[in-house]
Amino acid sequence: xxxxxxxxxxxxxxxxxxxxxxxxxxxxxxxxxxxxxxxxxxxxxxxxxxxxxxxxxxxxxxxxxxxxxxxxxxxxxxxxxxxxxxxxxxxxxxxxxxxxxxxxxxxxxxxxxxxxxxxxxxxxxxxxxxxxxxxxxxxxxxxxxxxxxxxxxxxxxxxxxxxxxxxxxxxxxxxxxxxxxxxxxxxxxxxxxxxxxxxxxxxxxxxxxxxxxxxxxxxxxxxxxxxxxxxxxxxxxxxxxxxxxxxxxxxxxxxxxxxxxxxxxxxxxxxxxxxxxxxxxxxxxxxxxxxxxxxxxxxxxxxxxxxxxxxxxxxxxxxxxxxxxxxxxxxxxx
Amino acid sequence: xxxxxxxxxxxxxxxxxxxxxxxxxxxxxxxxxxxxxxxxxxxxxxxxxxxxxxxxxxxxxxxxxxxxxxxxxxxxxxxxxxxxxxxxxxxxxxxxxxxxxxxxxxxxxxxxxxxxxxxxxxxxxxxxxxxxxxxxxxxxxxxxxxxxxxxxxxxxxxxxxxxxxxxxxxxxxxxxxxxxxxxxxxxxxxxxxxxxxxxxxxxxxxxxxxxxxxxxxxxxxxxxxxxxxxxxxxxxxxxxxxxxxxxxxxxxxxxxxxxxxxxxxxxxxxxxxxxxxxxxxxxxxxxxxxxxxxxxxxxxxxxxxxxxxxxxxxxxxxxxxxxxxxxxxxxxxxxxxxxxxxxxxxxxxxxxxxxxxxxx
Numbered sequence: 001x002x003x004x005x006x007x008x009x010x011x012x013x014x015x016x017x018x019x020x021x022x023x024x025x026x027x028x029x030x031x032x033x034x035x036x037x038x039x040x041x042x043x044x045x046x047x048x049x050x051x052x053x054x055x056x057x058x059x060x061x062x063x064x065x066x067x068x069x070x071x072x073x074x075x076x077x078x079x080x081x082x083x084x085x086x087x088x089x090x091x092x093x094x095x096x097x098x099x100x101x102x103x104x105x106x107x108x109x110x111x112x113x114x115x116x117x118x119x120x121x122x123x124x125x126x127x128x129x130x131x132x133x134x135x136x137x138x139x140x141x142x143x144x145x146x147x148x149x150x151x152x153x154x155x156x157x158x159x160x161x162x163x164x165x166x167x168x169x170x171x172x173x174x175x176x177x178x179x180x181x182x183x184x185x186x187x188x189x190x191x192x193x194x195x196x197x198x199x200x201x202x203x204x205x206x207x208x209x210x211x212x213x214x215x216x217x218x219x220x221x222x223x224x225x226x227x228x229x230x231x232x233x234x235x236x237x238x239x240x241x242x243x244x245x246x247x248x249x250x251x252x253x254x255x256x257x258x259x260x261x262x263x264x265x266x267x268x269x270x271x272x273x274x275x276x277x278x279x280x281x282x283x284x285x286x287x288x289x290x291x292x293x294x295x296x297x298x299x300x301x302x303x304x305x306x307x308x309x310x311x312x313x314x315x316x317x318x319x320x321x322x323x324x325x326x327x328x329x330x331x332x333x334x
Numbered sequence: 335x336x337x338x339x340x341x342x343x344x345x346x347x348x349x350x351x352x353x354x355x356x357x358x359x360x361x362x363x364x365x366x367x368x369x370x371x372x373x374x375x376x377x378x379x380x381x382x383x384x385x386x387x388x389x390x391x392x393x394x395x396x397x398x399x400x401x402x403x404x405x406x407x408x409x410x411x412x413x414x415x416x417x418x419x420x421x422x423x424x425x426x427x428x429x430x431x432x433x434x435x436x437x438x439x440x441x442x443x444x445x446x447x448x449x450x451x452x453x454x455x456x457x458x459x460x461x462x463x464x465x466x467x468x469x470x471x472x473x474x475x476x477x478x479x480x481x482x483x484x485x486x487x488x489x490x491x492x493x494x495x496x497x498x499x500x501x502x503x504x505x506x507x508x509x510x511x512x513x514x515x516x517x518x519x520x521x522x523x524x525x526x527x528x529x530x531x532x533x534x535x536x537x538x539x540x541x542x543x544x545x546x547x548x549x550x551x552x553x554x555x556x557x558x559x560x561x562x563x564x565x566x567x568x569x570x571x572x573x574x575x576x577x578x579x580x581x582x583x584x585x586x587x588x589x590x591x592x593x594x595x596x597x598x599x600x601x602x603x604x605x606x607x608x609x610x611x612x613x614x615x616x617x618x619x620x621x622x623x624x625x626x627x628x629x630x631x632x633x634x635x636x637x638x639x640x641x642x643x644x645x646x647x648x649x650x651x652x653x654x655x656x657x658x659x660x661x662x663x664x665x666x667x668x669x670x671x672x673x674x675x676x677x678x679x680x681x682x683x684x685x686x687x688x689x690x691x692x693x694x
Contacts (some may be wrong), residue, residue: 003442007672014672185451249335256338258451259682315339316347316557318380320692 011220012325037078037216040148047148049084051075055140058332060107063177064192068110070268070334071140073197074219076118080199081215081271083154083206084146086118091125092141097132107138118197120144152206158213161236161304164280166273168201168293169194171223172251172265178333179258191250194269201292202271210283211276218272219334221325223299224263226272227310228324237306240322242314246297263312264325266333274302341556342379350561351384358568364390364520365567366655368510369527370397370683371555377692379557381564389568392519392655393688395509395612396527398474399426399681400653403610405641406502407432412636413469413500414445420463422456423471424478425449429680433642453478453485453499460489460497469631472501476533479503479620480594483601486622486629498631501622504607506530507538508618512609514546519655523549523567525560528582533598535590536578543576554582601626610677611650649676652685659686666690 007014024032031039038051055071065073072089079086091111095104115122177193179185198217206212218226223245231238240263247255247262255262269292275283280298287293310322340346367373373393376382382391395401411432414421421437428438428449441447446466450456453470460468472482482499489497506527513519526539531552542548549570553563563581570576580586598620607619622630646664651657659665659678669675671690678684 003439005438005442007438012672013670017672252335252338314379315342315344316379317344318383320378320380323691 010325011225036082038082040082047084049079049082049146049148050143051078052141052143053078055142055334056136056332057178057334058136059178059181059183060103060137062181062193063189064173065195065268066107066110067138067140068107069114070195071142072111072114072118072120072122073195073268074334075142075144076114076120076197076199077217077268077271079144079146080197080202081217082146082148083152083215084148085203086120086144086146086199088123089115089120089142089144091122093125093127094135094139095127095129096135096137097129099137104138114197118199119203120197120199149203149206154212154214156214156230156234159230159234159236159274159302160213160276161302162277163213163274163302164277164298165227165238165240165300165302166275166280166284166287167223167246167297167299168198168271168287168290169269169295170246170248170251171267171270172247172255172262174268175222175260175265175333176251176254178266180254187254189250189254191248191254194267196269196292198269198271198292201287201290204290205273205283205286208282208286210279210286212273212279212283213276214274216272218267218270220266222262222264222266223272224261224310224322225325227322230272230274231308231310233308235307237303237308238300238310239303239306240300240310240312242312244297245299246295263322268334338556341554341558343558346558347384347561350558350565354384354389354561354565354568355386357565357572358386358389360388362388362390363522363568363571364392365523365525365564366392366394366513366519366521367525368394368396368506369525369530370400370681370685371529372525372527372553372560373397373685373688374683375555375557375560377688379560380692381557381560384561385564389564391525392521393652393685394513394524394655395609395653396475396506396530397653397678397681397683397685398478398504399430400649400677400684401504401509401609401612402427402430402473402502402677403608404432404643405608405638407436408638408641409636410471410500411435411437411440412638413631413634414440414447416467416636418465418467420446420448420459420466420468421471422448422450422459422468424473426681427471427473429674430677431644431674433639453482457485457489457494457497460494464496467496467498467634469498469500472499472503475504475506475527475530476598477529479602480533480591480597483597486601486626487597489629490626498629498634499622500631501602501620503602503620504609505604505618505620506534507541508615509609509612510539510542512612512615512618513654514542514548516654521548521655522571523551523576525563525567526550526552526578528552528554528559528585531582531586531590533591533594536580536586536588539578543578547576549576550578552578552580552582552586554585609653611653644675647676649678649686652678659689662686
């Protein structure tokens with residue numbers, strides 16, 4: 001009997017093969033064959049971006065946020081990184097019998113707060129309640145649509161050797177914050193999840209006429225997995241500079257202790273932008289000026305060599321390959 | 335980050351590399367890193383790029399998951415298939431293939447298999463599930479054995495009736511002896527494991543230098559540690575003066591951790607033990623002593639499926655240092671981290687996983 005395993009939902013290699021072999025094959029639509037997080041649709045000459053995401057994070061409340069905040073920010077960010085303004089979002093709830101009304105209210109308030117911070121309005125929803133034990137407290141699905149910003153066209157194909165890779169702040173905060181409150185793992189920490197909608201920052205970045213080639217939000221599987229997705233099968237490679245990647249000391253410390261690599265730990269308020277070399281300083285400045293990008297940094301560049309591969313120049317000056325996440329580093333992180 | 339960055343300093347690494355080059359040229363020198371965590375560090379930091387081509391690093395048998403033979407995995411799987419059993423284990427064991435299945439597959443089919451970060455958590459699980467049999471897979475060398483011993487002692491003191499340990503613990507000094515005795519690989523010196531030595535101390539390795547005339551350095555896991563150890567080893571080899579040196583003085587004492595050793599000795603006794611790829615090695619495993627046999631999962635009857643080995647998997651030879659993953663016909667083709675054919679691909683300390691992850 002072939003069964004679904006936790007790794008199939010990890011964002012790594014096994015999930016990619018499941019998507020390819022079951023969903024893309026089964027549904028067989030040209031939009032799915034692009035393997036993007038969001039679909040770009042043309043409706044009456046307008047380019048609409050559409051996406052959906054489900055949230056099963058455990059625990060539902062964690063330092064810096066909760067499942068409600070996550071369910072809006074995560075979906076908004078999937079739209080925003082496509083170069084679109086998120087307009088409308090739905091809210092589908094699956095609740096466990098016996099779930100606290102007070103906790104539900106807190107989660108709803110967080111969803112509203114996240115939507116208010118973004119350009120998105122929650123416009124429709126659905127509620128199901130199942131018997132105790134059939135779901136773990138609360139699962140949320142959100143779907144959103146957005147409109148492509150005029151004149152913006154981001155694509156992997158436009159990426160060129162020499163382009164710079166920027167990120168808007170510290171790596172790994174979300175993963176470690178969630179883990180710090182996981183049952184059986186509880187450790188004291190001041191690390192907060194970075195969960196936040198990024199559409200305002202991204203809009204700012206895209207409305208200055210800079211050469212922005214491509215953007216992605218490095219969530220599950222961390223920047224390692226996202227960067228591998230960007231260069232996989234393409235005619236360029238990516239070189240990262242370990243000493244320039246912003247990771248908080250506390251996050252590094254916990255990663256050392258737990259045997260995790262910060263490059264693979266999840267983020268929920270981060271965007272990786274591939275920017276034309278000539279505009280990279282300006283882009284970095286815009287990010288740093290924005291409250292959601294104060295710790296922004298230049299972390300690597302696009303290379304002609306090692307096509308399809310992400311490599312890291314280590315702090316001691318050697319090189320190593322940074323592969324896509326294989327297996328589940330941490331289940332139920334979002 | 336303090337106490338980490340100092341040991342990952344580029345200039346110090348380059349200086350050490352220069353010093354190694356000054357004394358290391360000439361004939362081939364083969365050094366075996368016994369411990370899987372060293373293998374991973376060597377690849378993660380690209381240590382080989384700092385070395386002259388005549389200085390070779392060989393991976394040894396020090397990955398506890400990798401050396402667990404199929405039969406032992408099968409027994410754990412057999413227990414997992416029983417509805418009254420909760421298997422608790424370190425995460426690395428989940429995907430290790432037994433004869434026909436893995437614990438991860440059994441978990442997805444409904445078995446109760448739980449990942450723990452410490453054996454101590456298992457006692458809590460046992461207390462919370464009094465109607466279940468909680469079995470912890472005791473995997474690992476001298477590093478993990480003391481905490482498992484502590485849980486066994488604690489469970490007995492508390493008269494916990496549903497906690498058991500399936501004891502697969504193994505010992506490092508006997509396996510080094512076995513590698514030397516087999517004569518299959520030419521080794522000039524050993525990068526000795528840091529974590530194991532925190533418990534054992536350094537005296538347990540004296541026989542390697544004295545009886546086999548091989549260089550020995552107990553080593554930490556950061557790039558500066560490893561390069562410094564290589565320098566110390568090459569110097570011993572070049573001056574033909576093998577001794578046991580301790581590079582990892584910030585953690586390892588000559589006598590080791592006496593309390594942990596005493597605890598291990600109270601609960602476990604050494605027995606002959608089967609290692610994947612290496613066969614049976616005298617006095618290289620730990621068995622739960624008779625006084626604690628009520629907690630020994632090996633006393634519980636269970637039907638185990640017939641043993642099957644994948645004839646193409648060469649993990650055994652990789653573990654002995656005779657072959658590298660590149661010699662394997664399955665490596666990177668059929669054997670991948672998400673679909674491992676042998677344990678060296680799945681363990682976070684496995685040689686095949688290191689080659690796969692960092693060695694494209």
